[in-house]
Amino acid sequence: MAILDQGPLNYKEQLPPIIHENYGKWRYHENPKPGVLKHVSESGAELYSVRVGSPRLVSLDFIREICNLADEYCGGYLRFTARHNVEFLVSDAAKVEPLIAALGERGLPVGGTGASISNIVHTQGWVHCHTPATDASGVVKAVMDDLYEYFVSSKLPAQLKISLACCLNMCGAAHCSDIAIVGVHRTPPRIDHEKIRKGTEIPSLVASCPTGAIRPNPKEKSVVVNDAKCMYCGNCYTMSPGMEIIDPDNDGVAILVGGKVANARTNPMFSRMVIPFLPNNPPRWPEVTDAVRNIVETYAANAHKGEKMGEWIERIGWERFFTLTGIEFNAKLIDDFIFSRETFRTSAAFKY
Numbered sequence: 001m002a003i004l005d006q007g008p009l010n011y012k013e014q015l016p017p018i019i020h021e022n023y024g025k026w027r028y029h030e031n032p033k034p035g036v037l038k039h040v041s042e043s044g045a046e047l048y049s050v051r052v053g054s055p056r057l058v059s060l061d062f063i064r065e066i067c068n069l070a071d072e073y074c075g076g077y078l079r080f081t082a083r084h085n086v087e088f089l090v091s092d093a094a095k096v097e098p099l100i101a102a103l104g105e106r107g108l109p110v111g112g113t114g115a116s117i118s119n120i121v122h123t124q125g126w127v128h129c130h131t132p133a134t135d136a137s138g139v140v141k142a143v144m145d146d147l148y149e150y151f152v153s154s155k156l157p158a159q160l161k162i163s164l165a166c167c168l169n170m171c172g173a174a175h176c177s178d179i180a181i182v183g184v185h186r187t188p189p190r191i192d193h194e195k196i197r198k199g200t201e202i203p204s205l206v207a208s209c210p211t212g213a214i215r216p217n218p219k220e221k222s223v224v225v226n227d228a229k230c231m232y233c234g235n236c237y238t239m240s241p242g243m244e245i246i247d248p249d250n251d252g253v254a255i256l257v258g259g260k261v262a263n264a265r266t267n268p269m270f271s272r273m274v275i276p277f278l279p280n281n282p283p284r285w286p287e288v289t290d291a292v293r294n295i296v297e298t299y300a301a302n303a304h305k306g307e308k309m310g311e312w313i314e315r316i317g318w319e320r321f322f323t324l325t326g327i328e329f330n331a332k333l334i335d336d337f338i339f340s341r342e343t344f345r346t347s348a349a350f351k352y
């Protein structure tokens with residue numbers, strides 16, 4: 001009989017001996033150089049973590065390659081971070097530089113620590129999902145190629161987290177990142193009555209629409225959409241294959257900025273849209289890479305040390321953010337959803 005409900009492996013069985021021995025007894029850590037962390041325990045034991053960028057979507061050959069490196073330099077131990085970087089856990093200080101050299105020979109970049117741009121948390125895109133308005137892996141590769149210098153250094157005012165979601169489901173961290181790239185549609189769904197009749201629970205489809213744009217259509221045993229109320233979220237297509245919304249000529253991405261999850265200094269913040277649309281231009285998405293670089297460089301040149309993107313913008317004011325970045329303010333950026341009033345200015349305090 002098959003073994004069921006066994007859950008994941010107990011992570012403690014997979015810890016390197018040095019972590020087992022010093023579990024819960026770490027005194028401090030340092031970041032001696034980009035991509036390298038040194039943790040020192042109460043007993044004086046030293047653990048070096050060498051952080052390496054990964055494309056997240058990897059082959060078994062890639063996994064075997066990093067396992068071979070872990071066997072050679074780390075007693076067979078490594079881990080993946082929450083931003084899907086790989087961390088080699090080295091307990092012998094003499095092996096740190098040889099490991100970094102071996103990684104360099106294989107083109108694996110060491111970085112992503114401190115005030116850097118670490119990996120981009122991202123999603124499935126055209127590789128595997130049925131609802132995307134853009135690709136994930138392709139955009140991420142283009143953006144990280146362009147911002148590579150920030151992965152392998154710590155020269156920003158603070159850590160800058162970039163995320164990508166290929167539709168407004170926002171799998172991942174797009175709603176709470178310093179910069180978020182989000183796939184958006186710009187045309188309403190195209191109704192296929194036959195598919196809706198055959199494969200859709202109509203009340204759930206009607207209830208899936210955040211703006212109430214969908215109504216039952218009893219004559220067709222289907223639905224109708226009020227296009228004027230539709231804002232192309234695609235939620236109805238998630239509910240029903242008869243609401244196809246993907247539109248290669250009109251889909252693209254929006255850019256959001258200023259989100260954070262940490263409680264350090266200021267409360268967590270949602271990211272907010274600053275560019276409503278950029279076209280999908282595969283394979284290198286130049287409009288997107290240019291827009292992201294502009295925001296990164298303007299932030300790097302103007303923020304105080306230790307200040308996150310959202311904290312910087314809240315300090316200088318959103319008008320000033322648009323002035324400094326040269327991004328055109330657009331009426332589409334004004335919130336018009338249920339609780340939008342809270343986002344309007346209810347004060348005379350602003351800068352010309």
Ligand code: SF4
Nearest residue numbers: 124129132166167171
């Ligand atoms: S963000 Fe949307 S399109 Fe991308 S993986 Fe999630 S559900 Fe699929």
Ligand code: SF4
Nearest residue numbers: 209230231233234236
């Ligand atoms: S795309 Fe969104 S807003 Fe438009 S009809 Fe579907 S669920 Fe409603």
